[in-house]
Amino acid sequence: MAELRFSALREVFNREPLETEIPTGNISAYFGDDVFDIHKMEHYLPREAFRQVKNAIEVGSSLSRQAADQVATALKAWAIEKGATHYTHWFHPLTDGTAEKHDGFIEVGDRGHVVESFSGEVLVQSEPDASSFPSGGIRNTFEARGYTAWDVSSPCFIVDTTLCIPTIFVSYTGEALDYKAPLLKTLSELDKAAVDICQFFDKDVTRVFATLGVEQEYFLIDEALYYARPDVVLASRTLMGHQSSKDQQLSDHYFSSIPERVMCFIKDFEYEAHKLGIPVKTRHNEVAPNQFESAPVFEEVNLAVDHNQLLMDIMKRIARKHKFRVLFHEKPFAGINGSGKHNNWSLCTNTGVNLLSPGKNPKTNLQFLTFLVNVIKAVNDSNEIIRASVMNETNAYRLGGHEAPPAIISVFLGSYLRSMLDEISRKVTDRKMTPALKTELKLGIGKIPEILLDNTDRNRTSPFAFTGNRFEFRAVGSSANCSAPMITLNAALAYQLRRFKKEVDLIIKKGRTKDEAIFQVLKKYINESGKVLFEGDNYSEEWHREAEKRGLCNVKSVPESISLYLTDKSKDVLVKSGIFSEKELNSRVEVEYDKFTKKVQIESRVLGDLAINHIVPTAIRYMTSLVENVRGLREVFNELEFERLAGARKELIVNISDHITMIKKLVADMIEERKKANKIEDAYTKAIEYEKNVKPYLDQIRVHIDKLELIVDNEIWPLPKYRELLFTR
Ligand code: ADP
Ligand code: MG
Secondary structure (H helix, E strand, C coil): HHHHHHHHHHHCCCCCCCCCCHHHHHCHCCCCCECHHHHHHHHCCCCHHHHHHHHHHHHCCCCCHHHHHHHHHHHHHHHHHHHHHHHHEEECCCCCCCEEEEEEEEEECCCCEECCCCCHHHHHHHCCCCCCCCCCCCCCCCHHEEEEEEEECCCCCEEECCCEEEEEEEEEECCEECCCCHHHHHHHHHHHHHHHHHHHCCCHHHHEEEEEEEEEEEEEEEEHHHHHCCCHHHHHHCCCCCCCCCCCCCCCCCCCCHHHHHHHHHHHHHHHHHHHCCCEEEEEECCCEEEEEEECCCHHHHHHHHHHHHHHHHHHHHHHHHEEEECCCCCCCCCCCCEEEEEEEEEECCCCCCCCCCCCCCHHHHHHHHHHHHHHHHHHCCHHHHCCCCCCCCCCHCHHHHHHHCCCEEEECCHHHHHHHHHHHHCCCCCCCCHHHHHHHHHHHHCCCCCCHHCCCCCCCCCCCCCCCCCEEECCCCCCCCHHHHHHHHHHHHHHHHHHHHHHHHHHHHHHHHHHHHHHHHHHHHCCHHHECCCCCCCCCCHHHHHHHCCCCCCCCHHHHHHHHHHHHHHHHCCCCCCCHHHHHHHHHHHHHHHHHHHHHHHHHHHHHHHHHHHHHHHHHHHHHHHHHCCCCHHHHHHHHHHHHHHHHHHHHHHHHHHHHHHHHHHHHHHHHHHHCCCCHHHHHHHHHHHHHHHHEEEEEEEHHHHHHHHHCCHHHHCCCCHHHCCCC
């Protein structure tokens, strides 16, 4: 086995950077080449069809059958011109990835000849038999039908020779089976709710869309080393491995120059991304060795989510070309930083105003404060579901370490805004405002600097930080589909804005002015949201104690945290608002429990196997050689000298033997616990059982393996070590 490790290392040492042919100069020359975007639609479509599509994108109106046919014809012509032979409805099932089933653009004509064909009907809807996707019990296999329906707001694109059509995925009975369908619902809810609020300030606002910029962190490891680590191949993370003597202590990787082989990979995937219209912009080395980040220019949320999913696909594909594997797991290596996906989130109006950016005058600043405070109130009130939306088996390894925000969701504002809110809370009363107070408040908020960037974003430990013109939700995991946190945030804010509108209207009805009413409700919200505001170090022990005192949600168990999706309070936000039906929400939660269980189960199996058939035999081999050595010493030396010489070796033999005994025992016990847990029917109880009684073995077993790694002869150790995984490329 050790041969595999050494031949892998030899392979890596011999690798050359793979220079690919990428046009230099203007990115705009090829940006979006492989996308049927609005400009191409205008070019390829008859005027009326184009008008309908544009409306469908902007206000969600539906397409006539005729227009759909015309789009299909144009799309086919464009795609075939670009060399496409197949098409697929591309969707986001409740797994960690995307799904596609390709069909050729062909049909057999009357005379048995093959013709290229693609109609409006197939563009708009398809029916993949998708019974094998997680549905949480919505579909039984005997009614396996699922439908995919075109999402007009995300443009079609070509990957390789396949035309991809972004779609939603619903069951025969209309329940959502994917992330996109509910995401679109929340975006439309948020649009309506936010426009109503904007109307208080600006009658020209008719549309509000949420924006998202996803900073994507990832690790790279060489392909040969990857294949020599069955745990990474099967469980996406290292389940064993002693810490490298040097890893990130010196912070010498962060922002350092990008290694040449990696640079070739990055240039290559960025080129592919740009052709697909993904505006990737920023690249840099991250904190941990072999960890990197890619960030795009922000876009409308639905598009940004599609683009992030697509980007991960592209990265995986291009990494193979460069003999790398990209790891999106949140915590591929113990003891060093894991990876997240910072979700930069804001709201933008059709008039081009960023609602979370301070404006130029008191009026726009009151609008800014209104949205700011409502976001805070939403995060305060929907704390549990926001947290649940990022809690899963893999991200739990990262949250709460001293490198990622804790799983306690708090909001960081920065001292300037914090004191602004304090001022409002101090000065505003329920009484009619005096002209003096009005002027004072207006003066105060009029002074908010337009660019707050320098005054904020100093706190890198906050899970939900205001960074000058947006919120940065940092607790999202690097492998996640951003839809889940986006659905929750959008829904929570939409729900909150509706309540705000009601409360303000009520006060206006009682004879107060609009501004008075707004100030009064904002004051109330500021007072009610105190518990979620935190400016200090989120990594500190004191904060954990303080958060508990404040009553902030910090349920440690992942399944238990997910179960909070189902409280009455959560259902008010997610079900009463029409985002999910009760059945859909239940099924989603069920899927999450099941994913959790299965991931722990896989890790446990992989670790058990490797421990017994890689590690134990290796340790025994080394022990045997020690025993031989002791026997040899006895032959060569007299009794007295033998005792003196053999002592340390005998100790080593006992030590190794003890670890072996413990590993075998712990693996056997773990298997017993799995068997017990597997008998449980109920998904929640089973997940809890796996978390409580199976998962702890992973660490316990690992301790012994990692100790053995330090003792056993390096020459025979079968698995690439951390120092090799992290520092060879
Ligand atoms: P940092 O590492 O300092 O947080 P980055 O430049 O790596 O910043 O990433 C910031 C991300 O925030 C980018 O994707 C950027 O496009 C995005 N962003 C900026 N403004 C907005 C906005 N109004 N809405 C959503 N995302 C935004
Ligand atoms: Mg960044």
